Amino acid sequence: MVPASFFCGTEMAENRFTGTSTYVATDDLMLAVNAAVTLQRPILIKGEPGTGKTQLAMEVAGALGKPLYEWHIKSTTKAQQGLYEYDAVARLRDSQLGDDRVHNIANYIQHGKIWEAFESDEQPVLLIDEIDKADIEFPNDLLQELDRMEFYVYETKQLIAAKYRPIIVITSNNEKELPDAFLRRCFFHYIKFPDQDTMAKIVDVHFPKLKKDLLSEALNAFFKVREVPGLKKKPSTSELLDWIKLLLAEDIPAEALRAEDNRKAIPPLYGALLKNEQDVHLFERLVFLDRRAGQQ
Amino acid sequence: MLIPFFYMLREGGMKTSITELLTLLEAMKLGVAGTSVDDFYYLARAALVKDESQLDRFDRIFAAYFKGIEDSFEDLFQDVPEEWLRHQAELMLSEEERAQIEALGGFEELMKALRERLEEQDDRHEGGSKWIGTAGTSPFGAYGFNPEGVRMGQQGSRNRSAVKVWDRREYRNLDDSIELGTRNIKVALRRLRKFAREGAADQLDLDDTIDKTARNAGLLDIRMVPERHNAVKVLLCLDIGGSMDDHVRVCEELFSAASSEFKHLEYLYFHNFIYESLWKDNRRRHAERVSTLDISHKYGADYKLIFVGDATMSPYEIVYAGGSIEHWNEEPGAVWIKRLLNTYNKAIWLNPEPKERWDYTPSVKLTREIMDERMFPLTISGLDEGIKALH
Numbered sequence: 001m002v003p004a005s006f007f008c009g010t011e012m013a014e015n016r017f018t019g020t021s022t023y024v025a026t027d028d029l030m031l032a033v034n035a036a037v038t039l040q041r042p043i044l045i046k047g048e049p050g051t052g053k054t055q056l057a058m059e060v061a062g063a064l065g066k067p068l069y070e071w072h073i074k075s076t077t078k079a080q081q082g083l084y085e086y087d088a089v090a091r092l093r094d095s096q097l098g099d100d101r102v103h104n105i106a107n108y109i110q111h112g113k114i115w116e117a118f119e120s121d122e123q124p125v126l127l128i129d130e131i132d133k134a135d136i137e138f139p140n141d142l143l144q145e146l147d148r149m150e151f152y153v154y155e156t157k158q159l160i161a162a163k164y165r166p167i168i169v170i171t172s173n174n175e176k177e178l179p180d181a182f183l184r185r186c187f188f189h190y191i192k193f194p195d196q197d198t199m200a201k202i203v204d205v206h207f208p209k210l211k212k213d214l215l216s217e218a219l220n221a222f223f224k225v226r227e228v229p230g231l232k233k234k235p236s237t238s239e240l241l242d243w244i245k246l247l248l249a250e251d252i253p254a255e256a257l258r259a260e261d262n263r264k265a266i267p268p269l270y271g272a273l274l275k276n277e278q279d280v281h282l283f284e285r286l287v288f289l290d291r292r293a294g295q296q
Numbered sequence: 297m298l299i300p301f302f303y304m305l306r307e308g309g310m311k312t313s314i315t316e317l318l319t320l321l322e323a324m325k326l327g328v329a330g331t332s333v334d335d336f337y338y339l340a341r342a343a344l345v346k347d348e349s350q351l352d353r354f355d356r357i358f359a360a361y362f363k364g365i366e367d368s369f370e371d372l373f374q375d376v377p378e379e380w381l382r383h384q385a386e387l388m389l390s391e392e393e394r395a396q397i398e399a400l401g402g403f404e405e406l407m408k409a410l411r412e413r414l415e416e417q418d419d420r421h422e423g424g425s426k427w428i429g430t431a432g433t434s435p436f437g438a439y440g441f442n443p444e445g446v447r448m449g450q451q452g453s454r455n456r457s458a459v460k461v462w463d464r465r466e467y468r469n470l471d472d473s474i475e476l477g478t479r480n481i482k483v484a485l486r487r488l489r490k491f492a493r494e495g496a497a498d499q500l501d502l503d504d505t506i507d508k509t510a511r512n513a514g515l516l517d518i519r520m521v522p523e524r525h526n527a528v529k530v531l532l533c534l535d536i537g538g539s540m541d542d543h544v545r546v547c548e549e550l551f552s553a554a555s556s557e558f559k560h561l562e563y564l565y566f567h568n569f570i571y572e573s574l575w576k577d578n579r580r581r582h583a584e585r586v587s588t589l590d591i592s593h594k595y596g597a598d599y600k601l602i603f604v605g606d607a608t609m610s611p612y613e614i615v616y617a618g619g620s621i622e623h624w625n626e627e628p629g630a631v632w633i634k635r636l637l638n639t640y641n642k643a644i645w646l647n648p649e650p651k652e653r654w655d656y657t658p659s660v661k662l663t664r665e666i667m668d669e670r671m672f673p674l675t676i677s678g679l680d681e682g683i684k685a686l687h
Contacts, residue, residue: 027334027335027338028338028341028342031328031329031335031338031339031342032338032339032341032342034328035323035328035329035339035342035343036342038323038326038328039319039322039323039326039328041319043342044346046348088506088507088510088511089506089510091510092506092509092510092514095510095513095514096514174348180311180313180346183346183347184313184315184316184346185315186346187319187342187343188342188343188345188346188347189342190348190351
């Protein structure tokens, strides 16, 4: 066993993330975030779509009162674009036009998100969203930059080092495996799908005035839909929140969601929960079968 | 201090590195985790595990290490299902003994007693062995019910009042559940693409020319690149209908990934095995057929040939003339497939059936021989191997 004395650190972190009024963070998530903040290492967040991965960075920035820089990754994004880009074409044009700016190459260096974060006057939060969308080599190209928090601009021969090491939050949807060397440098947290209690807290944070009975009926119906076997995309937290928003807008009473009715009726506005055409068909078929079985 | 734990993780098959261990120690020194063991568990998990499929394994090793259980690692990778246990017990018991068990309140009662005994043992040895003993006084021993070597760790802990976080094993479902989705297949297929850019630099590279010219302060600097031709050409032959119905989804995924990945993709369908003709449109399979000979004439030898099928059929369908179940074939399927293989020396067979089952089906064995063992399971790793074989 590890003696308890070992856990008592000498320094305590000044920044601690404990969730916010709009974001419910579980204990393990908070600890992972705080570890990353304290050790100034990136944190990699994975989880089902719609469990609040991207939201986390915004909430961390909000809770700790730090500026947020968002870098959204696309399939065509190159690692270099996060650092800077040299706009050679603009310079060529300016040289043809005899513009004076052409003599200073720095005029054609466009700063990327990482550069911006490095130059921030206070410790920023940098979100690298959906890193798995980019090319397989993308994370490897950023190893040095994220490790040392500095990079070299060849065109102007200057070294850009972070004034304050940013808190880096990286999200991934698991579309590609990330390289080991990259993973070793990060903390990792997998946001698992919340259980009913946590889910109730999450809904409460978003809809504080929601009636108790409507909430519990909605959650029951929601988890029931999630249990339907063979769904291609199970509804997640963000779909639940959308659905409740709709239920409130349409003023649907809790009785309409009552569990006993569920055998016979499709939950109202279920289009908000199921986004896939095949899933909707499957669900309708199952409800139809259920209904027939109920009549017999 | 955590070094034995670290080695235990590595022995347990996790790829934890020294860097990660040092990170964990540093975080502990800085006091990230408070004084609770739960916090320590969360911190260790965040620092040492980098893949959700490893979380369950980590939980088990963590539980084993911090409870001081002598856990045998071969057992870490499997749970003992209750069904099996029940079966095993029934096998071991004689009629007479079974009657005695019935007298004791039936099998359910016995299992309950067994669990209780298990807990007792746990306590007595202070979290030591969870193995069931063979002591003469034990009712289990007396009845000859001696499942030696059966580890029941998780069953035992399920009955505990206070289950530890890592004992809940919430990530069980994520272990090895990586499905063969379209994306994964695309990533695997992408490896075929890499070899497509070769040859002499004979094409103007517009972007690079502009770039270099600009850097040259306006003096034209022409850059050339090899022609970008995605030279990979793929001929995909899919088995359809019959026993393949079970694998429709995975084949759909493979097909959709392949059709967006390769520009030169030709696909054809067959049923069970290759004979003198195949078809392109499954709805008009009887009306519009393509002769197998035409295929090898039409598509050059630089095509890579991929068969997808379970190769599960009667061996007659492969080796005998007239063996086909759909029509009278003048020549056996083996002859036709060999003709194709003569033209296309880069060929593989992807089999959606699990590899363990292959040996039980003679037709799979036959097909493997014909394919020179170039048969691979239709999983990501199988696909990877297959792509390697295509190079």
